Amino acid sequence: MRPKREFDPQVSEGDPAQKRLGSAILYGFSRGLGLFPKPGRLTLSRLLKPTCVPDLGLLALSSALCGTCIVYVLNKEASLVQNQQFSILWALLFVLVLIAYRAGQKALISRTSSAIEQALDEWRCRISEKVARITLRDTEELSRGRLLDGMSRSYEQLTQTIVPLVAGLEAVILLACMLAYLVTLSVVAGLMTVVVAGSLVIAYLNIASGMQGSMAEAREADAHLARLSEDMVDGFKELKLSDGKLRSLLKDTVAASGAVAKHRSQTSEIISQLISTGNSASFLLAGSIVFLLPILSGYESGISRIVTAVLFLLGPIGGVVGAAQQYATARFAIGSIKAFEERVDNRLAPEDDGPDYTNFHSIVIAHGNYNHLSCYGEPGFGVHDISATFVRGEIIFITGANGSGKTTALRLLTGLYPLKDGSILIDGQAISNPPPQSYRNLFATVFADYHIFAKAYGLDDEGYTRLERSLNLLQVRDKLPANLSEELNRDALSTGQQKRLALGIALAEDRPVLLLDEWAADQDPETRERFYREILPELKKTGKTIIAVTHDERYFDCADRRYHMDEGRLEQVLI
Numbered sequence: 001m002r003p004k005r006e007f008d009p010q011v012s013e014g015d016p017a018q019k020r021l022g023s024a025i026l027y028g029f030s031r032g033l034g035l036f037p038k039p040g041r042l043t044l045s046r047l048l049k050p051t052c053v054p055d056l057g058l059l060a061l062s063s064a065l066c067g068t069c070i071v072y073v074l075n076k077e078a079s080l081v082q083n084q085q086f087s088i089l090w091a092l093l094f095v096l097v098l099i100a101y102r103a104g105q106k107a108l109i110s111r112t113s114s115a116i117e118q119a120l121d122e123w124r125c126r127i128s129e130k131v132a133r134i135t136l137r138d139t140e141e142l143s144r145g146r147l148l149d150g151m152s153r154s155y156e157q158l159t160q161t162i163v164p165l166v167a168g169l170e171a172v173i174l175l176a177c178m179l180a181y182l183v184t185l186s187v188v189a190g191l192m193t194v195v196v197a198g199s200l201v202i203a204y205l206n207i208a209s210g211m212q213g214s215m216a217e218a219r220e221a222d223a224h225l226a227r228l229s230e231d232m233v234d235g236f237k238e239l240k241l242s243d244g245k246l247r248s249l250l251k252d253t254v255a256a257s258g259a260v261a262k263h264r265s266q267t268s269e270i271i272s273q274l275i276s277t278g279n280s281a282s283f284l285l286a287g288s289i290v291f292l293l294p295i296l297s298g299y300e301s302g303i304s305r306i307v308t309a310v311l312f313l314l315g316p317i318g319g320v321v322g323a324a325q326q327y328a329t330a331r332f333a334i335g336s337i338k339a340f341e342e343r344v345d346n347r348l349a350p351e352d353d354g355p356d357y358t359n360f361h362s363i364v365i366a367h368g369n370y371n372h373l374s375c376y377g378e379p380g381f382g383v384h385d386i387s388a389t390f391v392r393g394e395i396i397f398i399t400g401a402n403g404s405g406k407t408t409a410l411r412l413l414t415g416l417y418p419l420k421d422g423s424i425l426i427d428g429q430a431i432s433n434p435p436p437q438s439y440r441n442l443f444a445t446v447f448a449d450y451h452i453f454a455k456a457y458g459l460d461d462e463g464y465t466r467l468e469r470s471l472n473l474l475q476v477r478d479k480l481p482a483n484l485s486e487e488l489n490r491d492a493l494s495t496g497q498q499k500r501l502a503l504g505i506a507l508a509e510d511r512p513v514l515l516l517d518e519w520a521a522d523q524d525p526e527t528r529e530r531f532y533r534e535i536l537p538e539l540k541k542t543g544k545t546i547i548a549v550t551h552d553e554r555y556f557d558c559a560d561r562r563y564h565m566d567e568g569r570l571e572q573v574l575i
Helices: 016-031 044-048 053-082 088-133 136-142 144-159 162-185 187-234 236-240 243-291 293-297 303-345 406-413 461-473 495-509 525-541 553-558
Strands: 362-373 379-391 395-400 421-426 443-446 513-517 545-549 561-566 569-573
Touching: 016 088, 053 088, 053 162, 053 303, 088 144, 088 162, 088 303, 136 144, 144 187, 144 303, 162 187, 162 303, 187 236, 187 243, 187 303, 236 243, 243 303, 362 406, 379 406, 379 421, 379 545, 379 561, 395 406, 395 553, 406 513, 406 545, 443 495, 461 495, 495 513, 495 525, 525 545, 525 553
Parallel strands: 379 569, 395 545, 395 561, 443 513, 513 545
Antiparallel strands: 362 379, 362 421, 561 569
């Protein structure tokens, strides 16, 4: 047996240094940490292509200093103009500093955004790999909605905050540099600015917790509305046939939409408080400089330079206010992603690759027990003392009423559900519980709730050749694209044709065991006859073990062995 292997994520393409930088930034957002540059030799390459958070801080600082220099140059030139003078050197310096500011700001936003997106790409790949490693039961307990949110939707929300956040980071540093310059012009004006900036920080801290709670409630309402929308699309046929069902669903949809509007409005109200407070404080600062500074400091000359500096401060203040809301959104989204990953991690366990079982002679499930969990976490319906033998090259039918436990038993047999009690034996040797991947690889399946992927994943050239042959056998090849390696256009097929496609793909996988859950139920009489009398015997001749759930009594004679399921218990029926 091969040794156990721990989780080994696939490595996505991209710049490793950029990914490390992006991950460091996201970690800082999630922990609320500041980003501070470290000492080191500053080079132009390091400045314009940062590979770590300190380098990013140096780039933001350089851009902010250039922005401050622009104000300084403008004030110098304005002083000369007042004295009816002009300096071409100051004009050239203005152009050079402006170019440097633009280059620095562009590099800051583009490099940081790229780094974060590459880090998110790595997160998505890592978490997707982990989700693929948990059991079917775990996915059912996590729920479809939480899985979709954790694997994709939270990233969309986070991506929208990246550019405003990066601009806000630069605005914070620019605000600090501009404030330092303002202090050199007037200490009183600098103190006024500190009071305004401090008021904004206090205002943000006061509403931050309320914003997080409101966003969490809005997210839950959004998720509920999304589930109802999915129900409307997935169950459209049923809704069109039942006016009462449609009205009831629409009633719930209206209520859910109202809840979304309510919680989003509450969030918007909190955000509006922050924005209006920031804008009002900015104008208050400008008014104070114009009206109060001359009274408080007796300042007469140079007031225009101070006003110019203050007016330039309004832009960074606005950027900081806008980034504060995006910062809260980013932290919330990152927290949601990390919480989802932790829930998945708690369900992960090292897994055996397992030995090669493809040449098995028999599979036996002995005294298997399993219970589903109710919505309250208590044991629900289950199967009990399941025992059955499946010999290589046999056709085995499983019969029983709907809801008797047939599908649950098959999921135990294939290793999709772990046994609560009992064991699975290959040629008399018990295997681990849950079974290793090499055991699950024995089965090609078409469950009653089968899913056809957009492409025939996992097939090589020989597999596509087998797929061509299988689809021709099932008389559905002409309904599909000429190139089967492209999208399969599954939605253009009828229900029966989709099942034929699903069976064709299962046959193309060429697994030793073929498991079919009521495959013939949606087929026309001619296809059903061919399936039982021709297709199954031909597959048996190739050595495949065929396990088929069926209600077609007239074809029971086609089986070598039949088991009947009744209220969660399985018994062999003599043929």
